[in-house]
Amino acid sequence: MQQNWKEWVHVTKLDPDKTISPQAVEDVVTSGTDALMLSGTLNVTPENMRDLLDMVAAHGLPLVVEPAGPECAIFDGIDLLFVPSVMNTDDARWIVGKHQAWLRRSNGSIHWEKVVPEAYIVLNPASAVGRVTGAHCEISASDVAAYASVADRYFRFPIVYIEYSGTYGDPAVVRAAAEAVENAVLYYGGGINSAERAAEMGRYADTIVVGNAVYDNGTDVLRATVRAVQ
Numbered sequence: 001m002q003q004n005w006k007e008w009v010h011v012t013k014l015d016p017d018k019t020i021s022p023q024a025v026e027d028v029v030t031s032g033t034d035a036l037m038l039s040g041t042l043n044v045t046p047e048n049m050r051d052l053l054d055m056v057a058a059h060g061l062p063l064v065v066e067p068a069g070p071e072c073a074i075f076d077g078i079d080l081l082f083v084p085s086v087m088n089t090d091d092a093r094w095i096v097g098k099h100q101a102w103l104r105r106s107n108g109s110i111h112w113e114k115v116v117p118e119a120y121i122v123l124n125p126a127s128a129v130g131r132v133t134g135a136h137c138e139i140s141a142s143d144v145a146a147y148a149s150v151a152d153r154y155f156r157f158p159i160v161y162i163e164y165s166g167t168y169g170d171p172a173v174v175r176a177a178a179e180a181v182e183n184a185v186l187y188y189g190g191g192i193n194s195a196e197r198a199a200e201m202g203r204y205a206d207t208i209v210v211g212n213a214v215y216d217n218g219t220d221v222l223r224a225t226v227r228a229v230q
């Protein structure tokens, strides 16, 4: 079990719905990134999740699965399960509904010691996660800060995640969230594809997440984002 996840500064997010070569996996696991997160909103199945897990296992890096629904909440062969709840949606399914359905069908099979709840604040309306969850993305920095406070101080989520998936976000928004969060670990993800962007968001977020750049830009860029925050 991974006890030190709060110290990670750089996480690489791999999408089970995308193809990756064994060489690219090798490059990712030797990039210096602190952990691998397996996650995507669309077309993630237990099968493609398991296939990706088989490719990345046995490299020694911490493995996190971040399920978009109960069907992908697996425990076998992983260190941690990060389970999102979306703060800025009116659709309760994405806050607590899927979670209730998950527990209803679990028959006591949940490995709670591996479960880490995440409070997502979704800010790119064009992203799959933005569209699927109906998140209200046109909100101000102080709105985001207030959601971050609710998540951190009231619900006591251990992670607050500023999610701009697919696009680079507004550093002023991430700074406002950082100022609002007292105890939670602040994650930032979205559009990081250079050392400069990694460093800029890394000034405010505790942990930055790099996803698409692995597929679109390659190893040198991934390594540069790691060096920028470590």
Ligand SMILES: CC(C)=CCC/C(C)=C/CC/C(C)=C/CC/C(C)=C/COP(=O)(O)OP(=O)(O)O
Residues within 6 Å of the ligand: 015, 017, 039, 040, 041, 042, 043, 066, 067, 068, 069, 070, 073, 083, 084, 085, 086, 093, 094, 095, 098, 099, 100, 102, 120, 127, 128, 129, 130, 132, 133, 163, 165, 166
């Ligand atoms: C109760 C359980 C086990 C799961 C429910 C979890 C919930 C509520 C998820 C809602 C938010 C969500 C769909 C998160 C998935 C993680 C995520 C944001 C992945 C990135 O998605 P995108 O990059 O937008 O999607 P694609 O990569 O598929 O385009």
Ligand SMILES: O=P(O)(O)OC[C@@H](O)CO
Residues within 6 Å of the ligand: 013, 163, 164, 165, 166, 167, 188, 189, 190, 191, 192, 209, 210, 211, 212, 213
């Ligand atoms: O794919 P990118 O834009 O790097 O975003 C990373 C991650 O936050 C997506 O959930």
Ligand SMILES: [Mg+2]
Residues within 6 Å of the ligand: 015, 040, 041, 165, 211, 212
């Ligand atoms: Mg994605």
